[in-house]
Structures are given as C-alpha cells and as structure tokens.
Amino acid sequence: MMSQDDYKHIYVDDNNEVTFQRRTSLKETCQNNTGHETLGEPNKTTPNNTGQVVNAKSTWNDEDRTKINGKFKVIFSLAIVLFIAIFALLGVLLSWASRSNFQNNELKEMLIEETRKLESNLINSVTDFRNASRKATLTSESKLISMIEGAKLSLNQSKHDLMNIVTNNKREADILRRGSRNCSELRDNPGITTAGYYMIRGNYYEATSYIYCDFKQYAGVSSCSQLTSNYNIGNYGYYLLGTSTKFKYCPDVYTCHHLMHRDGITESGFYEVGTPDDQYRVYCNLFPGFAVTEILHNSTEETQATRCSGAACYSHRPQYDIAMEHIVKIIKHSKQCQQYIKYRCKHSVLSIPTQGYWISRDGEQMKYWGGASSKRPGYCGCGETGTCDNKLRKCNCDKNDISITQDEGYLTDKSKLPVTEMRFGDIDHAGEAGWHTLGKLQCTGSA
Structure with missing residues (x-):
C-alpha cells in the first residue's frame, strides 16, 4: 500500500474517478516546466487539462523549509562576499589610479626641473665658450702682434748683418785683389787699422782661413810673455811690440796649430815650439785645414x-x-x-x-x-x-x-x-x- 507521504495530491476526473499523484520532490519541482505548483506558494491550485483539482493542499514540513532557508543564507553570504570583493577591487583601482596620477605629477615636476637645469647649464656653457673664445682671440692677437714685432726686429737685424757681411766681403775682395799676404800689407796697402780676423792671400789655408791682426802699438813690451802678463793677451795672432813696426806672433807658440798660423808651415815634421828662451821639439802632423801636435815616447810598440x-x-x-x-x-x-x-x-x-x-x-x-x-x-x-x-x-x-x-x-x-x-x-x-x-x-x- 502507498503511504500518505507517497501521494499527497488527489485528482477527480469527469467520470468521478479518483486518481492519486505522487508528490514531486523539491529538485523535481524546481526543474518542472509543465506548470506544476511553484515553491513558496503552497495554497495555490493548479489546473489540470483532464480534470478538476480536489483538495489541492501543500504539505511541506519544517525540514524542507530549513533546507531552503539554509541555501538562501549561503547564496546571500556569497553575494555579500562578492560585493565586498568588488568594492575592495574598486578601492584598489581607485588608489592605484590616484597614486599613478601623483607619480605622473611628480615625474612631470622632475622633468620640468631637469629641463630648467639643462637650459641653465647650456646658457652657462655658451657664455663660458664666448668668454673663452674672446680671451683666446685676444691672446692670439697679442701673440701675433708680438710675432710680427719680433719678425720685424729679426728682419732688421738680418738686414744689418747682411750689410756687414757685404761690407766685409767687399773688404776681403779688395784685400785679395790688392794681394795682401800679411798684417803689414793689410796696414800699408788697404790702410786697415781695426783689429780682427782677416783672410790673407797665399796663406796655407788659401781662401778659407783667417789670421788675427792687432794694429795697436804695445809700448813697453819686447816679448810675448810680457804682452801676456802686462796686457792679459790670450788671443793668438800678430801684434806690434814696443816701437817695432814688424808684427810678432803672440802669445808664445806651444802647438803645431799656432805654428801653422804663425809661420804658415805646410809639411809634416819636427818643429820647435815654446817661448824664445825655452824651446822644445814636437812632431807636427799636417792635414788640409788642421794640424796635429804629437808627443812621442818609447812604448808605442806592443x-x-x-x-x-x-x-x-x-x-x-x-x-x-x-x-x-x-x-x-x-x-x-x-x-x-x-x-x-x-x-x-x-x-x-x-x-x-x-x-x-x-x-x-x-x-x-x-x-x-x-x-x-x-x-x-x-x-x-x-x-x-x-x-x-x-x-x-x-x-x-x-x-x-x-x-x-x-x-x-x-x-x-x-x-x-x-x-x-x-x-x-x-x-x-x-x-x-x-x-x-x-x-x-x-x-x-x-x-
């Protein structure tokens, strides 16, 4: 037999035949699409195409209501949690947007400040460059002026030296033309009276050598040693001693180099050098343009x-x-x-x-x-x-x-x-x- 719990709905058709319908479960009721009764409306009658509803009455118990209320609470809790999460997310997004705006503003200010610094540095650099260029220009102009003045002075000095060279060349050409062979001829023929080095025609050096002639009369001396001690003469050349009109080579000859200048020797060999009262013999080894004084000894062999x-x-x-x-x-x-x-x-x-x-x-x-x-x-x-x-x-x-x-x-x-x-x-x-x-x-x- 069916229990009362199995069939809760009773229907009577047109022939007065009673039929029983099994109670639909809560799950089936929610999924029913045929127009059966709806949850939450237990007293509403449901029409039937085959008959008339008789004593249609809801029979939900407390357990069913408790289950339904529990599910509604879970759904409500989930909805609240979801709302809170959405609200928190919106807060985070708003905070991030606000922070981003603040950072963007700060970045803009930094960029503006750096731009100002760069502009200031650029202006200072341009100013320094202008000042340095102006200073360098002034320095270059000053150096150029100094160089020009120096060149003028050098040119004048060169001109002066050139004139002296030309004059000396003319004088030496005149000496050679006249055929002067010693200081006496220089004094007598061209009439030279200035002490200096002169090129003598027919000298050992020919046209490449000079001899020193001093045309001053040194009174009170009769020897080269006296000339050296009294007048501190150290330049080798020809001098007028005492009242003599003949030139004497002084100071005293100690080397073949001096002997060659004094006597014009041209052949290698032994010669006497030294003072008139202290002569000694050396070997003069002569070469074109110079003379070598050689002192010998007894051990030149190995x-x-x-x-x-x-x-x-x-x-x-x-x-x-x-x-x-x-x-x-x-x-x-x-x-x-x-x-x-x-x-x-x-x-x-x-x-x-x-x-x-x-x-x-x-x-x-x-x-x-x-x-x-x-x-x-x-x-x-x-x-x-x-x-x-x-x-x-x-x-x-x-x-x-x-x-x-x-x-x-x-x-x-x-x-x-x-x-x-x-x-x-x-x-x-x-x-x-x-x-x-x-x-x-x-x-x-x-x-």
Missing part, C-alpha cells in the same frame, strides 16, 4: 807583460820625448787631446777585481779603460756599448778564458793625460799572458 803574482803587480812607465811641464803646456793650449791604450789578454782579467789600471800625470789611479767615455771605474769601451764577449762583464778580458781578446780605445780627459804608468796582474800561472800598447799623445786646435 810589449808583453812579464809574469808576476798579485793584482797590478806588473808596471810599465813610458818615457816621453819632452818634459812633463812642456806636455802640460801643449795640452792646456790645445782644444782637445787623446791617447790610445790597449791591453791584449789570455786568461788575464783586467778589472775584476782591479788587476789593471793606468796612472794619470798627477799620480791618480784611473780604473776605467780606453773607450769608456763615462769614466766609470771598472768599465771598458765594450761595457758601455754592451758588446763585451761576456755580456755580464764590463771588459772583454774579464771573460778570463784561453781565447785571446783585447780591450782598447782612446783616453780623452785633458786634465789626466798623458798616461804616466800602466799596471797589470793575473799573469802568474802558465797559460796566462798580457800585452800592452800605448799610443802617442795627440792634440789639435786652440784652447
């Missing part, structure tokens, strides 16, 4: 050092042809002097430790060798140029092996020349040997 034990144990003293005081006078009256020195060695060191050296005219031990222009102790010529046989040494002989090598070169210090002694060592054992050579002293020019 000599083997005798065996001895100890550093610098061997000694050799050259004997010069003239006295040391005369040599010193020649050196002091010359422009430059030099002397060649050489040591040829076999297993004999020269400078490590100091086994060999030379001695100056004042007795000083000179511990550098020929060719070492720096005069540093322990150096030979190859040591300064880095060309020694052993690159770690400063002299070839310091290689100290069985091969024969040598160190050589010129000594040029006028204050130390000539060489008065040579010392060598490291030649005491078999297989050790040394040979030395000392050249003549050579001086040129006028100090």
Whole structure:
C-alpha cells in the first residue's frame, strides 16, 4: 500500500474517478516546466487539462523549509562576499589610479626641473665658450702682434748683418785683389787699422782661413810673455811690440796649430815650439785645414807583460820625448787631446777585481779603460756599448778564458793625460799572458 507521504495530491476526473499523484520532490519541482505548483506558494491550485483539482493542499514540513532557508543564507553570504570583493577591487583601482596620477605629477615636476637645469647649464656653457673664445682671440692677437714685432726686429737685424757681411766681403775682395799676404800689407796697402780676423792671400789655408791682426802699438813690451802678463793677451795672432813696426806672433807658440798660423808651415815634421828662451821639439802632423801636435815616447810598440803574482803587480812607465811641464803646456793650449791604450789578454782579467789600471800625470789611479767615455771605474769601451764577449762583464778580458781578446780605445780627459804608468796582474800561472800598447799623445786646435 502507498503511504500518505507517497501521494499527497488527489485528482477527480469527469467520470468521478479518483486518481492519486505522487508528490514531486523539491529538485523535481524546481526543474518542472509543465506548470506544476511553484515553491513558496503552497495554497495555490493548479489546473489540470483532464480534470478538476480536489483538495489541492501543500504539505511541506519544517525540514524542507530549513533546507531552503539554509541555501538562501549561503547564496546571500556569497553575494555579500562578492560585493565586498568588488568594492575592495574598486578601492584598489581607485588608489592605484590616484597614486599613478601623483607619480605622473611628480615625474612631470622632475622633468620640468631637469629641463630648467639643462637650459641653465647650456646658457652657462655658451657664455663660458664666448668668454673663452674672446680671451683666446685676444691672446692670439697679442701673440701675433708680438710675432710680427719680433719678425720685424729679426728682419732688421738680418738686414744689418747682411750689410756687414757685404761690407766685409767687399773688404776681403779688395784685400785679395790688392794681394795682401800679411798684417803689414793689410796696414800699408788697404790702410786697415781695426783689429780682427782677416783672410790673407797665399796663406796655407788659401781662401778659407783667417789670421788675427792687432794694429795697436804695445809700448813697453819686447816679448810675448810680457804682452801676456802686462796686457792679459790670450788671443793668438800678430801684434806690434814696443816701437817695432814688424808684427810678432803672440802669445808664445806651444802647438803645431799656432805654428801653422804663425809661420804658415805646410809639411809634416819636427818643429820647435815654446817661448824664445825655452824651446822644445814636437812632431807636427799636417792635414788640409788642421794640424796635429804629437808627443812621442818609447812604448808605442806592443810589449808583453812579464809574469808576476798579485793584482797590478806588473808596471810599465813610458818615457816621453819632452818634459812633463812642456806636455802640460801643449795640452792646456790645445782644444782637445787623446791617447790610445790597449791591453791584449789570455786568461788575464783586467778589472775584476782591479788587476789593471793606468796612472794619470798627477799620480791618480784611473780604473776605467780606453773607450769608456763615462769614466766609470771598472768599465771598458765594450761595457758601455754592451758588446763585451761576456755580456755580464764590463771588459772583454774579464771573460778570463784561453781565447785571446783585447780591450782598447782612446783616453780623452785633458786634465789626466798623458798616461804616466800602466799596471797589470793575473799573469802568474802558465797559460796566462798580457800585452800592452800605448799610443802617442795627440792634440789639435786652440784652447
């Protein structure tokens, strides 16, 4: 049998036949599209196409109402949450928009401020550039004016020098044309009375050399030494001494260079130089345009050092042809002097430790060798140029092996020349040997 809960609706058709209809569930009621009764309207009658509704009455209980109310509460809560979320989102969007507007305004202000700074810097730069350009222009104009003034002065000076050169050339041409051969002819023929250098026809130098002529009469002196001491004359040339009308070459002749100027010598050979009361002989080696004064000695040939034990144990003293005081006078009256020195060695060191050296005219031990222009102790010529046989040494002989090598070169210090002694060592054992050579002293020019 059906229970009352199964059929809640009773219908009566036209034939008075009673029919029962099962109660539709809540879910089915919501999904029903045929026009059955609607939730929330329990007392409303529902028409039927087949009959008339009889005792149509809702029979919902409290449990159904509770379920429906619970679902409405859930839906209502979800709606509130959704509304709150939408409101919060709108707040965030409004805040972001407001913040963006603030940032945009701040950025605009920053851009405006930076633009103003750039404009100010640009204006300042343009102003500085104008000032610098104006200053540079003024400086350039001043320098240009100075250069022009300097050029004018230089041009005037050049013009003056050129006129002097032309005048001197005319005078020298006149001298050559007249055929003056000495200071006397210059004084007598062209009538020259101004002291100076003059080109003499027929002189050893021909048309490329000058001699000094002083036309002043030096009374009270009869020798070059008196002229030098009384009048402090140091320029080599021709002078009038005392009451003489003949020119004398003064100061006293100490070198071949002066002798060539005084006497016009043209052939190499031995000549007497010095003061009239102190003459000495030197060798004059003449070349076109210059003369070399040579002082000889007895050791110009290579000599083997005798065996001895100890550093610098061997000694050799050259004997010069003239006295040391005369040599010193020649050196002091010359422009430059030099002397060649050489040591040829076999297993004999020269400078490590100091086994060999030379001695100056004042007795000083000179511990550098020929060719070492720096005069540093322990150096030979190859040591300064880095060309020694052993690159770690400063002299070839310091290689100290069985091969024969040598160190050589010129000594040029006028204050130390000539060489008065040579010392060598490291030649005491078999297989050790040394040979030395000392050249003549050579001086040129006028100090």
